[in-house]
Amino acid sequence: MSAVNRGIRNAFRNQVRTLSIVLILGLSIGLALVMLIAHQAVGQKINQVKANVGNTISISPAGFNPLSSANNALTTDQLAKVKNINHITSLTETLTDRLTTTGSAQPSFGGENANSNAQTSLTSPIKLNASDGGGRFFVSGGGSSLPTNFSPPITILGTNSPTQLNSSIGNPVTIISGKIIDGSKDTNDAMISNAMADKNGLKAGSTFTAYGQTLEVAAIYGISENGTQAGNDTVIVSLPALQRLSGQGNVVSSATATVDSADNLASATTAIKNDLGSNADVQSAQDEANNTVQPLKNVQSISLISLIGALIAAAIIVFLTMVMIVRERRREIGILKAIGASNMKVMFQFMSEALTLTILAAVIGLIIGVVGGNPVTNTLVTNSTSSSSPSTSTTSGGGLASRFASGGSGAATFSRPTGGLINRTGGSVRNTVRNIHANIGWSILAYGLGAALLVAIIGSAAASWLISKVRPAEVMRAE
Amino acid sequence: MLKVKNLSKAFKSGDIVVHAVDDVSFEVGDGAFASIVGASGSGKTTLLSLLGALDKPTSGTIEVAGQDITALSDHDLIKYRARSIGFVFQSYNLIPNLSAIDNVMLSMEFAGTPKSDRKTRAEELLNKVGLTDDKQLRKPGRLSGGEQQRVAIARALANKPKLILADEPTGNLDSETGKLIFDLLHYLAKKENTTIIVVTHDLSIAGKTDRQFKLFDGKLHK
Numbered sequence: 001m002s003a004v005n006r007g008i009r010n011a012f013r014n015q016v017r018t019l020s021i022v023l024i025l026g027l028s029i030g031l032a033l034v035m036l037i038a039h040q041a042v043g044q045k046i047n048q049v050k051a052n053v054g055n056t057i058s059i060s061p062a063g064f065n066p067l068s069s070a071n072n073a074l075t076t077d078q079l080a081k082v083k084n085i086n087h088i089t090s091l092t093e094t095l096t097d098r099l100t101t102t103g104s105a106q107p108s109f110g111g112e113n114a115n116s117n118a119q120t121s122l123t124s125p126i127k128l129n130a131s132d133g134g135g136r137f138f139v140s141g142g143g144s145s146l147p148t149n150f151s152p153p154i155t156i157l158g159t160n161s162p163t164q165l166n167s168s169i170g171n172p173v174t175i176i177s178g179k180i181i182d183g184s185k186d187t188n189d190a191m192i193s194n195a196m197a198d199k200n201g202l203k204a205g206s207t208f209t210a211y212g213q214t215l216e217v218a219a220i221y222g223i224s225e226n227g228t229q230a231g232n233d234t235v236i237v238s239l240p241a242l243q244r245l246s247g248q249g250n251v252v253s254s255a256t257a258t259v260d261s262a263d264n265l266a267s268a269t270t271a272i273k274n275d276l277g278s279n280a281d282v283q284s285a286q287d288e289a290n291n292t293v294q295p296l297k298n299v300q301s302i303s304l305i306s307l308i309g310a311l312i313a314a315a316i317i318v319f320l321t322m323v324m325i326v327r328e329r330r331r332e333i334g335i336l337k338a339i340g341a342s343n344m345k346v347m348f349q350f351m352s353e354a355l356t357l358t359i360l361a362a363v364i365g366l367i368i369g370v371v372g373g374n375p376v377t378n379t380l381v382t383n384s385t386s387s388s389s390p391s392t393s394t395t396s397g398g399g400l401a402s403r404f405a406s407g408g409s410g411a412a413t414f415s416r417p418t419g420g421l422i423n424r425t426g427g428s429v430r431n432t433v434r435n436i437h438a439n440i441g442w443s444i445l446a447y448g449l450g451a452a453l454l455v456a457i458i459g460s461a462a463a464s465w466l467i468s469k470v471r472p473a474e475v476m477r478a479e
Numbered sequence: 480m481l482k483v484k485n486l487s488k489a490f491k492s493g494d495i496v497v498h499a500v501d502d503v504s505f506e507v508g509d510g511a512f513a514s515i516v517g518a519s520g521s522g523k524t525t526l527l528s529l530l531g532a533l534d535k536p537t538s539g540t541i542e543v544a545g546q547d548i549t550a551l552s553d554h555d556l557i558k559y560r561a562r563s564i565g566f567v568f569q570s571y572n573l574i575p576n577l578s579a580i581d582n583v584m585l586s587m588e589f590a591g592t593p594k595s596d597r598k599t600r601a602e603e604l605l606n607k608v609g610l611t612d613d614k615q616l617r618k619p620g621r622l623s624g625g626e627q628q629r630v631a632i633a634r635a636l637a638n639k640p641k642l643i644l645a646d647e648p649t650g651n652l653d654s655e656t657g658k659l660i661f662d663l664l665h666y667l668a669k670k671e672n673t674t675i676i677v678v679t680h681d682l683s684i685a686g687k688t689d690r691q692f693k694l695f696d697g698k699l700h701k
Contacts, residue, residue: 006577009576331572335572336589339585339586339589340589340638341561471534473528473534476524476533
C-alpha cells in the first residue's frame with residue numbers, strides 16, 4: 001500500500017471528525033468560489049458596460065428630476081449650437097410626454113391632475129400588480145388602492161433619430177414590421193411595441209388617436225428579452241410631430257451627442273458645457289459609465305477581500321486539523337520512522353491525507369459555488385446598486401414604465417414634470433448593470449480544485465514541519 | 480556480529496547531567512539470543528534506542544556486521560533501520576488502521592522490497608508465527624495481545640534483519656502467551672540466524688537466553 005493510499009485511508013479513520021472537517025472546509029471553499037464567481041462576473045460586467053458605452057455625451061435640463069413637477073427644459077435653438085461643436089458627429093434630441101387612455105380613471109398623482117388633452121385610444125400593455133397589499137403605490141387622496149378602471153399611462157417619445165432608440169427606450173429594440181419613421185419630418189406616423197400592438201389589436205398601417213388626432217402605425221418594434229418591460233408602453237413619433245401634438249413648440253427634454261473619437265470626448269463635453277452654461281447638465285458616457293459601475297467596483301473589492309479571507313480561513317482549518325492529527329499520531333509517526341520510513345514518506349502520507357480532506361471539501365465547495373454563485377452575485381450587485389442610486393436623472397433609469405414594471409422601489413409616483421418632460425437616458429445602462437449573470441464554466445472548476453490544492457499544501461506545510469521534528473525514539477518513549 | 484564499544488549517552492536534566500548509558504561495551508555473535516535485564520530507569524530503553532539507531536550516542540561506537548552505525552548519516556540511518564534492524568515493542572506498536580498483513584508489508588515497502596514479493600513474504604511470515612489466514616486480514620484492534628505481538632514479530636523479521644531488538648516483548652502478555660512468544664522469538668532467531676537482544680525485567684525469561692547482561696545505573700554487568 002503506497003503512502004498515498006495510506007493517507008486516503010487515514011482520512012476516514014475518524015468518520016465523524018472527517019465529516020465535520022469536510023463540511024466546515026467545504027463551506028470555506030464554497031464561499032471562496034462564490035466570491036470568485038462574483039468577482040469574475042462583476043469584472044466582466046464592468047468591462048462590458050465600459051465597452052458598450054461608446055462615445056456619447058448626454059445633455060439634460062439643469063437639475064432635472066423625474067420625480068419633480070418643476071423642471072426646466074432645453075430648446076432646439078440651444079441645442080443647434082451643440083451640433084456645430086468640433087468632433088460632434090450627430091445629436092439625438094428627444095421629447096417625452098405622457099398619454100392617458102381615454103375613459104381610464106386617472107387618480108391625482110402627487111397633487112397633480114392629468115392633462116385632459118393628452119389622451120389616446122391606446123391601452124398600456126403594462127400589467128400592474130398593485131393588489132398584493134404591499135402598499136407599493138402611494139396615490140394622493142386615494143389610499144393604497146387604484147381605481148378599478150385604471151389603465152397605466154403611456155409614454156410618447158418624440159425623437160429626431162428613430163434609428164437610435166436604445167438609450168431612449170431603455171432596452172435594445174428591433175423593427176419587426178413596417179417602416180421606420182423619419183425623425184425630421186412632422187407627420188402623424190408612429191412606431192409602437194409589439195406588446196402595445198397585441199394589446200390594442202394593431203398592425204402596421206392601423207390607426208389610433210392621440211391628442212385628438214389620428215396617428216398611423218408606421219412600424220412595430222420588438223424589445224430584446226432582458227427581463228424588463230421598459231419600452232413596451234412607449235409610442236414613438238418624430239420630434240417635430242410631438243412638439244406640435246403636445247403644444248410644446250421647440251422644447252427638447254434630453255439630447256445625446258455622439259463624438260467622432262473617445263479621445264475627443266472630454267474636450268467635446270467641456271465645449272458643450274461652455275455653450276449651454278447653467279441651462280443643462282452635461283455628462284459624457286464614460287463619466288456616466290464610471291458612475292454607474294462604481295457600485296460594481298465596490299462589489300468587486302468586497303468579493304476579492306472575501307475570497308482571500310475565505311481561502312485563508314480554509315488554509316487555517318487544514319493547518320489546525322493537520323496539527324491536531326500530527327500531535328495525536330506522534331507515536332505512530334515514531335513507529336513509521338523506527339521501521340524505516342523517511343521524513344519525506346511520512347510527510348507525503350500526511351499531505352495526501354490533507355489533500356483527501358480538501359478534495360472532499362472542494363466537491364462540497366463546488367456545489368455551493370455552482371448553486372450560490374449567481375444568487376449571491378445578484379444580491380451583492382442589487383444591494384450595492386440600490387444603496388448607491390445616484391440622484392441625477394441621467395442614471396435614475398427606466399422612466400415610468402420601468403418603475404411600473406419593477407413594482408417600484410419605495411414610493412413610485414406618476415408626477416408629471418412641467419412641460420411633460422421625462423428623461424429616460426441612462427436607463428439602459430442601469431438595466432445592463434443590474435442584469436448580471438455569472439458564467440460557471442470549467443475555468444471556475446479548475447480554479448476551485450486549484451484553490452483546494454493550494455489550501456492543502458499551505459495548510460499541511462506547517463504540519464509537515466512538525467512531522468520532520470518527531471524523532472524515531474518517540475516510539476520508545478511511549479513504551 | 481554486534482560490537483558495542485565504550486557507548487555512552489548523557490542527558491541534561493536542568494543543571495544535572497544524567498548518564499543514562501555509561502561506557503557500555505559488549506559483543507554478541509551472529510544468531511545469538513541475548514538479554515539485558517535491569518530495573519526501571521536503569522537505561523535499558525536508552526541502550527536499545529542507541530542499538531536500533533533511533534537515537535545518537537554521546538560517545539562510543541556500535542558495529543553491526545562490521546559497519547559503525549554511529550558514523551552513518553541521517554539518510555543512511557533510515558536505510559539501516561529499514562533493512563538491518565527489526566523492532567518488537569512491549570505494546571506491539573502496530574499501525575491501527577492497517578490489517579495484520581499490511582503492517583508486515585509496510586516495513587518491506589520502506590526497505591524497498593519489490594511490490595510483487597511483499598505479499599508472499601508477509602503471508603509466509605504470518606503463517607510462521609501462527610496467524611491464520613482469516614486473522615491476517617484483521618486490523619490490530621480485532622486481534623488478541625498475543626496475536627498482535629506475533630504480527631509485530633513477523634514485521635520485525637520481514638526484511639531479514641541482522642539484528643532484532645525486543646523491548647519487554649512479553650510485558651503486556653499473560654505468562655502462558657508470554658512463554659509462547661518467547662519460544663517463538665528463540666526459534667526464529669535460530670532458524671533465521673538473526674541476533675536478538677531482548678530487554679526485560681523478567682528473570683525467568685532472561686535465564687533462558689544464550690547470554691545475559693545486567694544494566695545498573697547505565698553501567699553494564701556481564
